[in-house]
Amino acid sequence: MEVTYRDQEVADSAASVAERLIADGVPARLAGGDPTLWGEDAAPVAAARLGWLTLPRASGELLPELAALARRAGADGLTNVVLAGLGGSSPAAEVICASADAPLTVLDTTDPGQVRRALAEGLDSTVLVVAGTSAASVETEALLRVYERAFLDAGIDPATRVTVVTDPGSPLERLAAESGYHLILAAPDVGGRYSALSAFGLVPSALAGADAGRLLDEAAEVLPLLSKDTGNPGLDLGAALGGAALAGRDKLLMDDRLSAATGLPDWIEQLVAASTGKRGRGILPVVGGEPQGTGDELLVTLDADDGDVRVDGPLGAQFLVWEYATAVAGLLLGVDPFDEPGLAESTAATGRLLALPALPVGEPALVDGPVEVYGRTRAKDLPGVLTELLRSVPDGGYLAVTAYLDRLAAFDAPVAEGADFEQMTDAWMAADAATLRPLLALRTDRPVTFGWGPRFARSTGQYHRGGPQNGVFLQVTGAVADDVPVPGKPYTLGTLQLAQALGDLEALEHRGRPAVRVHLTDRAAGVAHLLAAAQEA
Numbered sequence: 001m002e003v004t005y006r007d008q009e010v011a012d013s014a015a016s017v018a019e020r021l022i023a024d025g026v027p028a029r030l031a032g033g034d035p036t037l038w039g040e041d042a043a044p045v046a047a048a049r050l051g052w053l054t055l056p057r058a059s060g061e062l063l064p065e066l067a068a069l070a071r072r073a074g075a076d077g078l079t080n081v082v083l084a085g086l087g088g089s090s091p092a093a094e095v096i097c098a099s100a101d102a103p104l105t106v107l108d109t110t111d112p113g114q115v116r117r118a119l120a121e122g123l124d125s126t127v128l129v130v131a132g133t134s135a136a137s138v139e140t141e142a143l144l145r146v147y148e149r150a151f152l153d154a155g156i157d158p159a160t161r162v163t164v165v166t167d168p169g170s171p172l173e174r175l176a177a178e179s180g181y182h183l184i185l186a187a188p189d190v191g192g193r194y195s196a197l198s199a200f201g202l203v204p205s206a207l208a209g210a211d212a213g214r215l216l217d218e219a220a221e222v223l224p225l226l227s228k229d230t231g232n233p234g235l236d237l238g239a240a241l242g243g244a245a246l247a248g249r250d251k252l253l254m255d256d257r258l259s260a261a262t263g264l265p266d267w268i269e270q271l272v273a274a275s276t277g278k279r280g281r282g283i284l285p286v287v288g289g290e291p292q293g294t295g296d297e298l299l300v301t302l303d304a305d306d307g308d309v310r311v312d313g314p315l316g317a318q319f320l321v322w323e324y325a326t327a328v329a330g331l332l333l334g335v336d337p338f339d340e341p342g343l344a345e346s347t348a349a350t351g352r353l354l355a356l357p358a359l360p361v362g363e364p365a366l367v368d369g370p371v372e373v374y375g376r377t378r379a380k381d382l383p384g385v386l387t388e389l390l391r392s393v394p395d396g397g398y399l400a401v402t403a404y405l406d407r408l409a410a411f412d413a414p415v416a417e418g419a420d421f422e423q424m425t426d427a428w429m430a431a432d433a434a435t436l437r438p439l440l441a442l443r444t445d446r447p448v449t450f451g452w453g454p455r456f457a458r459s460t461g462q463y464h465r466g467g468p469q470n471g472v473f474l475q476v477t478g479a480v481a482d483d484v485p486v487p488g489k490p491y492t493l494g495t496l497q498l499a500q501a502l503g504d505l506e507a508l509e510h511r512g513r514p515a516v517r518v519h520l521t522d523r524a525a526g527v528a529h530l531l532a533a534a535q536e537a
Contacts, residue, residue, distance in 0.1 A: 001222040001313035001321055003236040010298065010308045013243035014236065017332060021239065022229045030327060031227035042336035049338035051189030052323055053226075055197040056219035056316070058187065062199060063213050065184065066206035069163070073207055078127040078161070082107060082118055083204040084143040085131030087458035088192025088274075089165075091267045092201035092319065093208075096215065098262035099315055102208040108455040110139050110497040112484040113406040113523075115146060123154045129204040130181075131165045132172045133192045138350065139454060140172075142486045142496060149487045163207075165199045191338055192458070193271050196319040218316030226324055233313070234321045238328025240309045241272070244298040245283050245333060250468075251297045251398070251447050252285045259302035261315045268322055270459030275326045275337035277463025283329060284398060284447065284463055288437060292445045296396060341466055346457050349503030354491055359498055364519070368533070370526040375516035382529065385516060386440065386537035389472055392514045393446045397470030400460070401440065403433045404453035404477045404501040405523065410434075413524075433476055433527050439534040454500045465507055473508050473515040476530070477501045478523040 005011035021027065029037055033053055035046035051058075073079075082105045083090055090108045097104035105118050128147050132140045144162070151158040159180040166172035167188050176183040186199040195201060197219055202212040226234045241252065252272060254265040269285040276282040291299050301307030302318075313321065330337030353359055364372035368382040379385040393399050410432035415424050429435045437450035451460050453475075464471055480494035491499075501517070508515045520526025 001225070001233045001317040002311075003233045003240070003321075004310040004312070005236075005240065005308070006305065006310055007308035009247075010240055010244055010249075013247055014239040017243035017246075018235055018239040021235065021328065021331075026328070026331070027229055027232055027235050028227050030324065037331055038336050042339070045336060045339050048189050049191045049194065051187045052191075052194040052197065052320075055187065055190070056216050056223050056320060059197055059199070059202060059216055060213075062184075062202060063216075066202060066212055069182070069203070070206050070209070073127050077125055079103075080121050080126040081105065081129065081204060081208045082121075082126055082147075083129045083131060084140055084147070085129075085200070086137055086139050086455060087133070088195055088270065089131035089133065089200050090455075091270050092196035093204040095261065095263045095267045096201060096205040096210050096315065097208045099260065100205075100210040102205065102210045104204060104208040107143055109407065109452070110142060110454060110493050110500065111404070111406045112480050112482060112493045112497070114408055115143070115484055115493060116482065117406075117408065119146075119150055123150060123156060126161060127207060128162050129165060129207065130162060130172065131200050131204070132170065133167050133186075133195075138347070138496065142489065142493060145487045145489065146484060146493070163203065165203050193274050194323050194338075196267070196323070197316065215316035215319075218314040219320040222313070222317040222320060226320075233311075234324030235328060237309070237311060237321060237325035238332070241283060241298070241325055242329035242332030244308075245276075245329065249296055249298045250283050251289075252283050253289045253291060253297055253299045254285065254287060254302065255299065255304055255307055256302040258304040261302065261318060264302060264315070264318060267319075271322060271326055272329070273460040273463040273467075274340065274458060276330055276333055276335055277460075277465075277467030278335040278339070278341060279466065280468055281333045281335055282463050282467030283333075284449070284467065285460070286398075286447045286449055288450075289441065289447055294445055297447075340458075340462060343458060343462065345465065345507055346461065346503060349506055350496075350499050353499040353503055354496065359495065359502060361498075361502070369529045370520060370522040371529050371533075372519040372521060373516060374519065377516060382518070382533035383536035385518070386474070386534055389474055389514065389516060390440065390444045390537060393444060393472045394470050396468070397472060398447040398449060399440060399444065399472050399474065400464060401436050401448065401450045401474045401476070402453050402456055402504070403436075403450070404475070404497050405433055405520075407434070407452040409523065430531065431524065431527055433530070435531055436474075436476075436534055439531060440537065443537055453504065454497070457500070457504060461504065465511070469511055469513065471513055473505075473513060475501060475505055475515065475517040476520065477517060478520040478526060481523075
């Protein structure tokens with residue numbers, strides 16, 4: 001595992017920062033799990049969240065159980081592995097399986113269409129992994145209830161299909177015991193976004209066919225380096241990230257085009273944003289962003305040469321080194337990298353809205369075809385709304401697009417018979433709300449980020465609420481044509497999804513941030529109309 005500085009300014013800044021860290025004994029103290037590094041106030045939380053440092057060896061105890069679990073699933077013909085879990089419980093498994101070409105369906109959503117698509121994959125061959133840390137999650141509970149009912153309706157005993165991964169003493173542990181589900185307890189001293197090499201990352205990955213042992217071996221190989229003052233890739237990367245942010249280069253761009261690890265920037269995004277976006281400070285990851293030369297960017301390349309910092313190494317080592325580096329960056333920025341001060345606010349807002357007789361959607365400020373616009377705007381049409389948002393991004397700020405939609409819906413877009421891969425890709429992009437990010441990025445020199453709701457709420461959502469208050473927000477919601485009831489609850493998945501969106505918007509407006517919600521009254525037509533407007537903005 002190696003970290004190389006390719007920009008002299010970054011190299012000088014990192015060297016200066018690393019010298020101070022070494023003088024304070026940080027490498028050995030962090031590797032030894034010293035919770036006092038981040039101050040007295042942070043010590044209690046840190047003491048309960050540093051177990052990730054021992055996972056490369058400790059998680060080896062899971063391997064026999066994982067192998068047996070995968071064998072049983074294979075013998076029973078359970079080849080469709082579905083992971084239901086939000087926050088840090090799911091991104092690592094998604095990266096592991098994508099990199100290993102192991103099929104895994106990740107449900108970190110409350111979108112009815114996406115859930116219906118997953119249910120249609122074949123319950124006869126489905127095994128469901130329900131993942132959640134110590135906090136109770138309304139989203140995870142809703143997904144489990146939906147699958148329980150689907151299994152029962154198909155004449156399948158859920159106890160034969162559900163595996164629960166959770167912390168000891170959590171509500172999910174009690175539920176698993178009551179329902180007879182297979183239970184695997186994760187290390188209790190880790191926390192969601194640092195859990196890549198724990199049961200949260202390894203159980204669904206092993207079931208899907210990825211090599212969990214290899215990941216642990218890759219991480220174990222780099223582990224001894226993390227206590228050293230020199231040749232320590234975690235220290236080198238953390239000094240680069242934190243030093244650059246202190247110098248004003250706090251927008252983290254990542255290029256993984258030559259990396260064997262598929263989707264690693266998405267995992268890095270949730271780790272770095274949720275860990276550092278606090279007290280008005282933070283590092284903003286911009287996945288897919290192109291350098292604009294604005295002076296506040298740091299380009300990190302994975303296995304490539306054309307960035308400010310190059311990070312080389314296998315996936316297991318990458319997980320551990322980025323976790324270590326993020327903890328170092330938090331120390332340099334003066335924030336606790338392990339707490340989640342914005343999460344409770346979001347959860348409380350959603351619960352309060354769900355308790356109302358009807359969701360307070362309000363009246364649109366304007367309607368442009370299949371798109372309703374909610375919020376303060378002087379624009380007369382949708383291109384004008386987008387132009388207004390772009391112009392309101394301050395110096396040093398960013399535009400964040402968040403979409404509470406089906407993130408896989410574009411793959412249902414019609415494709416001409418006989419189309420080649422490039423033509424199919426064009427068709428998908430033309431129907432994909434995520435295409436908004438590059439279209440809008442062409443029209444500003446400020447960073448544009450994109451997040452799918454509610455999965456972003458536990459990653460960049462923490463940065464939006466707790467980081468520098470210079471963001472401008474475009475939220476996209478959509479009408480639900482075929483909703484999914486949540487058994488035992490007075491609401492549907494569609495209602496839950498909209499409540500999450502409105503709660504997030506409320507938190508942003510409370511902070512005085514410019515925010516507009518656009519609602520697609522017809523999702524397919526609305527996405528097309530929105531993308532066309534972005535090209536005119």
